[in-house]
Amino acid sequence: MLPLPLRAAILSLALLVILLGAWELATQVPAGAASPGARLPGPSKVAVHAWQELRDPFYDAGPNDKGIGIQLAYSLARVLGGYMLAALVAVPSGFVIGMSALWRKALDPYIQVLRPISPLAWMPLALFVIRDSAASSIFVIFICSIWPMLINTAFGVAGVRRDYINVARTHELSRVETALRVILPAAAPTIFTGMRIAIGISWLVIVAAEMLVGGTGIGYYVWNEWNNLNLSSVIFSILMIGLVGMLLDQALARAARLVQYVD
Amino acid sequence: MAEAFLKVQDLARRYPGGKRGDAVFTVFEQVNFSIRKGEFVCMIGHSGCGKTTILNVLAGLDRASDGVCIMDGREIAGPSLDRGVIFQNHSLLPWHSALKNVTFAVAARHRDWNRRQVLEHSQKYLERVGLRGSEARRPAQLSGGMRQRVGIARAFAIEPKLLLMDEPFGALDALTRGNIQEELIRIWSKTHQTVFMITHDVDEAILLADRILLMTNGPEARIAESVVVDLPRPRDRTQIIHLPAYYAIRNHLIEFLVRRSKDFLRHPPAGFDPRNPPTVQPGLETAVFTAPGPSSPRAHRSAP
Numbered sequence: 189m190l191p192l193p194l195r196a197a198i199l200s201l202a203l204l205v206i207l208l209g210a211w212e213l214a215t216q217v218p219a220g221a222a223s224p225g226a227r228l229p230g231p232s233k234v235a236v237h238a239w240q241e242l243r244d245p246f247y248d249a250g251p252n253d254k255g256i257g258i259q260l261a262y263s264l265a266r267v268l269g270g271y272m273l274a275a276l277v278a279v280p281s282g283f284v285i286g287m288s289a290l291w292r293k294a295l296d297p298y299i300q301v302l303r304p305i306s307p308l309a310w311m312p313l314a315l316f317v318i319r320d321s322a323a324s325s326i327f328v329i330f331i332c333s334i335w336p337m338l339i340n341t342a343f344g345v346a347g348v349r350r351d352y353i354n355v356a357r358t359h360e361l362s363r364v365e366t367a368l369r370v371i372l373p374a375a376a377p378t379i380f381t382g383m384r385i386a387i388g389i390s391w392l393v394i395v396a397a398e399m400l401v402g403g404t405g406i407g408y409y410v411w412n413e414w415n416n417l418n419l420s421s422v423i424f425s426i427l428m429i430g431l432v433g434m435l436l437d438q439a440l441a442r443a444a445r446l447v448q449y450v451d
Numbered sequence: 452m453a454e455a456f457l458k459v460q461d462l463a464r465r466y467p468g469g470k471r472g473d474a475v476f477t478v479f480e481q482v483n484f485s486i487r488k489g490e491f492v493c494m495i496g497h498s499g500c501g502k503t504t505i506l507n508v509l510a511g512l513d514r515a516s517d518g519v520c521i522m523d524g525r526e527i528a529g530p531s532l533d534r535g536v537i538f539q540n541h542s543l544l545p546w547h548s549a550l551k552n553v554t555f556a557v558a559a560r561h562r563d564w565n566r567r568q569v570l571e572h573s574q575k576y577l578e579r580v581g582l583r584g585s586e587a588r589r590p591a592q593l594s595g596g597m598r599q600r601v602g603i604a605r606a607f608a609i610e611p612k613l614l615l616m617d618e619p620f621g622a623l624d625a626l627t628r629g630n631i632q633e634e635l636i637r638i639w640s641k642t643h644q645t646v647f648m649i650t651h652d653v654d655e656a657i658l659l660a661d662r663i664l665l666m667t668n669g670p671e672a673r674i675a676e677s678v679v680v681d682l683p684r685p686r687d688r689t690q691i692i693h694l695p696a697y698y699a700i701r702n703h704l705i706e707f708l709v710r711r712s713k714d715f716l717r718h719p720p721a722g723f724d725p726r727n728p729p730t731v732q733p734g735l736e737t738a739v740f741t742a743p744g745p746s747s748p749r750a751h752r753s754a755p
Contacts, residue, residue, distance in 0.1 A: 351542040354512055357530040359559040359609075369555075373546045449546040450591035 229420040237420035238427075252412065254404070256425065260432055262404040266322065266397075267390045267436075270329025274386065278334045279379060282341025283367065286375070292342065299338070307332035307393050311400055321401035328397045333386035340382025344375030373447065380444035387440050391433045406432075455485035456645055457509075457613060461726065462518035464504050478504060479672040481725040482518070484664055486613075489643045493656040495704065496666025497712060502649045506617050509647060510536045522613060532560050535611035537619045541598040543590040549601045550586035553577055553608050560609040576608035577601070579638050596627035600634065607638055616648040620655065629688060632658055640685055653704045657697060658686055664728075665707050667715040673725040675715050678703065679732045699734035 190198075208231045215230035229237075245257030285292045307328045314324035348371050356366040398407025406429055413421035463480035479501035486492050494502050507513035509520055511530035520527040522534070543552045553573040561569065577586055580600040590598050599619060606614055620628040632655060639646065639659075650656050656663050663678040680700055682691050691697050707715075716725075723729070 351538060351540065352544060354530075354536070354538070355542050355544065357512060358510060358532070358534070358536050359556055360530065360532050361559060370544070373544070376546075447546070449589065451545050 229423065234420050234423045234427075238424045241421075241424060251403075254409075256406075256409070256428060259404065259406045259409040259425075260428060263394050263398060263406040264432070266326050266405065267329055267387070267394050270326040271333050271387060271390050273326070274330045274334040275337055275383065277330075278337035278382075279341050282338045282379070282382075283345050283371075285338070285342040286345025287367075287371070292346070299335070303335045303339075308396055308400065311397065315401075321403060325394065325397040325401055325405070329390045329394060332393045333390045336385040336389065337379070337382045340385070341375065341379045344378025344382075345371055347378070348374040373449075376447035377444065377449070380440070380447060384437065384440040384444060387436050388433065391429075391436055395429060454487075456488040456490075456523060457486040457647070458521045459484050459505075459509075460519050460521070462505065462508065462515045462520065464501055465516040477671045478669050479666070480517070481673055483726045483728070484674060484677065486645060486647060488645055491639065491644075491646045491648070491659055491661045492664060493648050493650055493660035493662075494664045494666060495650060495653065495656055495708065496672065497668050497708070500666040500669040500672035502666060503617055506536075506615050506647065506649055509613070510534055510615050512536075532609055533612045535606035535609050535614045537599075537602050537606045537614070537616040539618045539621055541590065541595075541602045543598060543601055543605075545590050548587050548589055549582060549593065549597075550574070550577060552590070552601055553605045556605045556609050573604075573608055576604040579607070579641075580604045580634055594627075595623050596631055599623060599631060603631075603635060603638065607642060607644065610642070612645065614644045614646045616646065618649050618651060621651060628652075628655070633688065635659065636686065653701060653708070656680075656704070657682070657700055658688060658691065663700075663704065665704070665712070668712050671716070673716060674728045675707070675712070676728055677730045679730060681732060696734045703731070703733035 212230045212232060215228050217227065241256050245255045247253075247255040248258060285295055310328055310331050311324060314327045315321065318324050318327060352370050352374050353366070356370040361369065394405065395407035395410065398405035398409075399411045402408050402411075406425060410422055410425045410429075413419075413425065460483055461480075462482040464478040465480070466476040466478070468475050478499075482505065484492075494505070496502050504513055504515075508515045509522075509527060511527055511534065527534075543549075544555065547555060550570075550573060553576060554569050557569045557573045558564070561572075564572075574586070577583065580603050582597060582600055582604065585593065585597060590601070593601065599622075602619070606616075620631055623631065636659065646659075648656075648659065657680055660680050663680060664674050665676045665678060666672050667675045678700065682694060682696060682700075720729075
């Protein structure tokens with residue numbers, strides 16, 4: 189019997205072949221049809237298109253014709269910008285909320301009301317106040333990634349075991365030392381879980397945000413190709429969105445492993 | 452007689468009654484005892500008599516409803532590096548290695564030391580508990596006994612004036628416990644730490660303690676007796692059991708825990724004053740009622 193990872197890989201590959209085969213078959217023009225009609229491109233067409241795009245991902249031929257690499261880079265820059273800003277705000281505030289029952293109770297109603305708002309609902313307000321479409325999409329990323337980080341940080345900090353706090357107290361650590369040397373490492377795995385959730389949400393939201401504001405970015409690109417009725421390109425960019433999203437998630441998962449500990 | 456190093460006076464823990472005018476719930480009260488410098492004192496009692504609360508008050512982690520604790524002439528008002536604590540569940544920081552758990556404490560104690568001093572001092576204590584070679588391992592990669600050893604190394608390494616131990620070996624199996632008790636005796640006989648320890652284990656108390664404080668059952672627990680363990684040191688588990696005094700003490704403790712602790716206060720012995728519990732030396736049969744203040748009928752052996 190083959191080892192499990194190998195068997196899983198074989199099964200994965202088989203599923204891929206079946207799916208691609210079915211897709212290819214479904215998109216074939218039936219023999220003898222009078223007119224080909226509008227059809228989805230098959231995987232072979234998409235692959236050919238992907239090859240062309242990936243051969244020169246960073247070409248720039250004017251505002252409406254840029255390589256996939258440039259578009260993805262715009263989106264990534266916005267996501268990381270908004271995400272970092274959110275982390276800078278969310279982790280310290282989460283600390284305060286987690287450590288103080290007063291702040292927790294006082295801020296709870298705001299969090300409860302603000303959290304369920306779709307980040308895109310902020311867009312008109314952001315456009316009006318910031319008056320810059322790129323900065324507005326960064327703001328939208330900021331507002332959508334702040335909640336998971338804030339809530340997880342607060343949760344992690346509030347849940348630090350009493351024993352660890354007692355260790356800090358019996359060793360006469362100051363409040364700042366206790367926060368940095370005991371509470372932060374103790375809560376770090378939970379904080380990182382929040383950060384991982386946040387990066388996933390950010391990547392979901394950026395596509396929609398860029399469709400709205402236009403100009404550059406992978407979301408704009410998808411919509412633009414739809415307007416061009418270039419479905420091969422749409423499918424190709426969908427796959428690229430998935431790929432980059434996966435890489436972002438993996439990066440965070442790896443970072444989280446560094447602070448992981450077994451209790 | 453040496454002046455008391457630690458003095459506990461009229462300590463009490465009460466919980467206020469509920470809204471419906473329930474009576475005040477008293478866990479323990481009128482708890483008085485003292486410990487001399489270099490003395491090893493154990494406290495035994497059933498669950499719910501407030502032992503852990505007393506220890507936490509001494510550690511400065513908890514507050515009593517009443518009474519004061521004075522150590523070295525100063526009232527205990529909060530946690531301090533002068534009092535090291537070994538908790539029941541090791542309480543090591545799981546994200547640090549064994550060594551870093553000790554250096555963490557040593558660096559906190561000696562803020563003016565450089566890295567090398569901290570490292571050397573920490574390693575010395577890890578070696579004393581037999582953990583040479585396991586310094587880099589995290590608590591999760593150590594056995595229960597080894598974790599508790601790290602805890603012991605951490606507590607001894609800061610060289611506190613008073614060491615507090617809350618059933619430190621309660622979670623260990625009997626064989627491991629025996630080994631680690633010997634470890635503790637070895638390291639203690641080198642340092643002559645003043646120790647206050649809570650335990651459930653009668654044999655452990657006899658092996659380690661100079662004196663054993665017996666608590667009556669809670670609620671409203673009191674100290675019933677202070678039992679002197681006058682066995683020669685250094686003690687060895689396999690040898691002290693051959694001493695007649697060992698069984699006299701053991702039987703006395705067991706009889707107290709099984710029979711007398713329950714309604715000791717309903718039928719106290721004549722002349723019993725919870726504020727000044729009698730000092731008892733089993734084997735000599737007669738309870739010796741002492742004047743206020745700590746005392747044992749014989750000179751303290753292990754004092755330097």
